[in-house]
Amino acid sequence: MGSFPSILLAQNSSSSPSGTDASYRVIPTPYTPQNGIQQNVSVYEPYRGNECHGYRAKNISESQKGITGILELIGSPCNAYGADYPYLFLNVTYETEERVHISIRDLNSSQFQFSKRHDVWQAPLYYASTSSLNKSNVFYEFSFNADPFEFWITRKTDGEVLFDTRGNHLVFEDQYIELTTNMVDDYNIYGLAETIHGFRLGNNLTRTFWNNDEASPLDRNMYGTHPYYLEQRYKPLNSSNFTNSNQTTYSSSSHGVLMLTANGMDVLLRPKYLQYRMIGGVIDLYVYSGSSSPKETTKQYIKSIGLPQMQQYWTLGYHMCRWGYQNITEIMRVRERMHNSSIPIETFWSDVDYMHNLRDFTVDPTSYPRDQFSQFFHEIESSHQHYIPIVDAGVYAANPTNRSDDTYGPFYEGFEKDLFLKNPDGSIYIGEVWPGFAVFPDFIHPNVQEYWKHGIQNLSYAFGSNSSNYIPFSGLWLDMNEPSSFCVGSCGSELVNWNPVHPPMMLPGESSSPVFVYPNISNPSNTTEFYSAYTAVLSQYHATATTSFQTVHSTPGPLGDKPNINHPPYAINQEQGNHDLANHGVSPNATHYDGTLRYNLFNVYGYTEGKVTHQALSELQPGRRPFILTRSNFVGTGTYAAVWLGDNHSNWPNMYFSIPGMLTYNMLGIPMVGADVCGFADNSNEELCARWMELGAFSPFYRNHNSQGSSLQEPYLWGSVAEASRRAMNIRYSLLPYWYTLLNQASSEGNTIVTPLFFEFPDEPHLAEADRQFMVGDALLVSPVLDPNTTKVNGVFPGNESTVWYDWYNHTAIEHKPYENKTMDAPLEHINVAIRGSKVIPMQQPAYTTEETRENPFNLLVALDKQGTARGSLYADDGVSVTPNATLWVDFSAKSNELSSVSFGNYNVRVPLANVTILGVSSSPKQVQFNNEAVMSYNYINETKELIITKLENFTSIGAFAKNWTVSW
């Protein structure tokens, strides 16, 4: 009990970053049942339902909108890992032209149905209009065999079979559901987050869905759950588009598959099949027929789960964090040193250091005193900078025998309103997190909203605010919200001798001997006494409460009480503690206010916290877009929050894995994402941190964060890191209008912000695995250095021979051949960036903060393709409002030596246009005109074939895009 696995990555990852090497896997050890119930850890010996005979379909009723029917168990129950349901209800619904929903549940609806809990999780897919749809006008066809029941879904346009259970028996038991689809050879699938793996998942992986607080374990379950994958398929064509080339050309298509559940689940990816193994719930399968464009397939998915929220403009600036800033003076010093080093910083973050005794919604009066905070807030506000504090999910459980705890309102308020998760016997579930014993808000409770808002409001007061209208922080960072707990199961009932003032593990920076220090083992705060005291307080509460205290029990299932919740018969491949579901997180047998077992909502806690926090911040700052960063996440989290990739390590493989991580979250509707730049755990070093600061500048969310006990890693600490940061940030800040436009397209259409190469070039199979390069939007190709001791980097330049790529720095066309893995120079302070011919990129003169950058003139970078054309767009608004008073959309289009700018909307950026730089201009123009008026200030550089037009401010003094204009040359 309580042993924590070592970090595999640090030992093994450098040899096989794809994570598919068998040597990476944890060798399963037999699990010793704690309750006498045998658990079958069978991940390595696929069960595949071969002892079960499946179901036969009866009473089928087909309509234009779908199919319903009864599935009857064939033969005697196989009782693979539970009790088979004799009858199931099948409901196939043609929900949209592109999406079909296959629902299979037990006949009496006794199993938990996540899709019925709209109070917990909401998404547009629940409201699909089916009125005009019918069998003939949808893009897919649902087919089935009745006996045994098996189904398959075909895309009508090309006959591709997208999901196919033929030959695989359905198993449907109370604690085990198995559904298998056949897969094409060597399939390309992406998604199924969250884990540390290459972007393409391969066919030798088990993905487990069980939200888990663990630092970068290769191929294992982590903080988030997204049971969705996109599959990309290629078909060879017999002609070649490449002149003088024998390369085969391809067409491609993609589709998506979502298994919507918050229950624990393994998904086995194997050479011939993909198999779902769920330990509860029902089947809610959504198949998206997709498109020839993976971008479009992704939009189908993201629109169905909820478009991501639009973020505030400033969130695109650079964020600096560290666990271990001992006092506010240290943060102020960081601010000064960043400024003195001319390295932009937008947002200062506080980890738990700022809290009083590590308790939520408090501020340490000694290290972070109010007067100093007031000064700090005054200074950062006047320089347009921001501050974000952390809030942990676990609320300190006040010790009822300790009078000084009496004033800890966040506990007593929640306790009196009965808002915390419970044990099965109705007592409050007590776990352990940083402050010691902790309780966990029930974020689906109808009254939790007011409570949480009150906590945030109190935090604001604790920071020195005197008014409910003034919140000094600009957002909140939600951590430990799987939720993590350091006890195995409930602390109160299981751990009797552990002193909770220290977590059951060595903290970063502590000495190695003794490993676990329990200074007051006989202290009254030990769990037995604490628990007794607690019970006493509960009894007192019962006696005095005006409303009766609700005692809840786990709900008996149709087949009697579930035999075991913490140790179900089928053991998913949970990373923690030998598959123990109660290890390092709040146990699945904890219950919500209405008796719902956490077992059934396990993976959605972080999502619900994000949703409640979003609502609370929206009420506290009406009209303003809340900024929330969350660690734990679920399908649809992007609607409420941004995500960081959790605790990584300061090493090269972890830097590489941040790219597949960001790409994956982007295709899952959480575009605002990034890793802890320079690495969280262990010590970073100059070369790594320089490279990572460069890479981070091309992440949507750009935050340097590290752990207490690790050496400092602020970018000014090393000369090369400072220089690399300045250069990369100069690019990032000059591109802010482009980034913001991408944010808008993500939140309005479901676009990705950082994009895998194959999304832009879907007919090039060699890009299926490319994840060491990525695109920002559709115009910039980033090729970071991901290895130590090198000043070279390899990269491909996709597209056929007519595609032009320009070097960001010298503006020359890059010489490349199709499929060539080109070696480029990459000195330490340099990151390779290429501009795609055919794109227009809106930019601004970069300044120290995003706000100051917004006050600078615009520039346009026009990268012509071989036909001399280019297109681009710009979105602008006030940068903060949920519903801005005015918005602006600008279309840029270049052809036949003319660039036009056409504006829609009435937001005026106010600042003028300064320069237009056009790449790929074949010869010096005879004249340049702005709206048919001669422009005198321009320069043509023959060596680079670029035309630089300057001093356009005179033409655009009322605002760069206040009127439509043309520039011709």
Ligand SMILES: OC[C@H]1O[C@H](O[C@H]2[C@H](O)[C@@H](O)[C@@H](O[C@H]3[C@H](O)[C@@H](O)[C@@H](O)O[C@@H]3CO)O[C@@H]2CO)[C@H](O)[C@@H](O)[C@@H]1O
């Ligand atoms: O607020 C402090 C940091 O808290 C988070 O990280 C901690 C994590 O949540 C803890 O579980 C623990 O991580 C250890 C892990 O549990 C264990 O199995 C082993 O892998 O070692 C890990 C490191 O000790 O401690 C983490 C902090 O070190 C949060 O993710 C961070 O961003 C916060 O800074």
